Amino acid sequence: MRTVLVIGGSGTIGSAVVQELGKRHRVITAGRSSGDHRVAIEDIASVRALFAQAGRVDHVVVAAGALHVGPLEQMTHEQFCVGLDSKLMGQVNVALVAQHALNDGGSITLTSGVDAHNPLRGCANTVTVNNGIEGFARGASVELQRGLRINVVNPSLLEESAEKFESLFHGFEPVPASRVARAYSRCVDGAESGKTYRAW
């Protein structure tokens, strides 16, 4: 049994990850407004404080981060920065801190999304950010020390969120959160590094 910190643990994906990993690990949750600890991933000082509070952990999973969805033609610099500052830089902040805080042999698991490779209208920001995250894991994996690993889960539209996001994802096959959660387990419990596991 290892200790896993799940950031975004109360989200749709996060709660499925907590359930899956909770079968064999001690899980600590963190979130912006819920969970065992509070964190704003966009602020690296807040991320540092989280790891200081959480104590020694073996693995960290991030299923959090905001994006901007809207037509490219009207997209502003500020709107585009939403995804860069939150889902991209927020997850990078966690990885930058975690590489020093995790126990030897631990892992970092980040979250991208299906549109990274299947672009949709209104998703220029999300496609950019999700590709950036997958790139980050490839780049970071060759430099992590102490046997640490880093991977990404790329989930498709979830069955549990299908109704909410239907208008964006017409024609996409939704997948159950429990299936997506297995991809996170593959990152945490597996041996690879620098990979993106697609759950679609």
Added chain:
Amino acid sequence: MKKIIVIGASGTIGKGIVEQLGLRHEVITVGRNSGQFQVKIEDPASVQALFEKVGKVDGVVVAAGDAHFGALQEMTAEQFQIGLNSKLMGQVNVALAAQKYLNDGGSITLTSGSLSHNPIRYGVNATTVNAAVDGFVRGAAVEMPRGLRINSVSPTLVDESVETYGPYFYGMETVPVKRAALAYSRSVEGAENGKTYRVW
């Protein structure tokens, strides 16, 4: 003959692009401190001002933008932001403005790099940014109005830069700038949209 803006025209790759496109087109050179017009791509107001001065064009090529090179273990959030603000958001700023100033059927060509798929030590910021730039063109391509197209060129290290960057890239085959410049021509003068042309 088309009117093409080249941002970063005095750089190593930029000069090759100007030479190649100049064979058949009117090329307007732009740089931070050199060229016919000056721009700071990181600043959306500066990008907007550039297009107001230059007016309608048929093609926009960007071969500019900084990324941070350094060890992951020592990387700060501020250092990581360099690439996000400059090479990524800078090129996005140009694309967001260009979609309004391009003539029908015009094109936008951005620059990523081979590190997106071939990570090296000290290169995590560039790997992230390059993957995100390639993602951006895929995402933006599906929303381009008026027959506009957007692509990226992903060059590996060019022969002309071996003296400066060679030690980061041991073992990788380099390419002449002349060959990289052909990929920009393919993007500007071709018919495809949302593609990344790899020069490696």
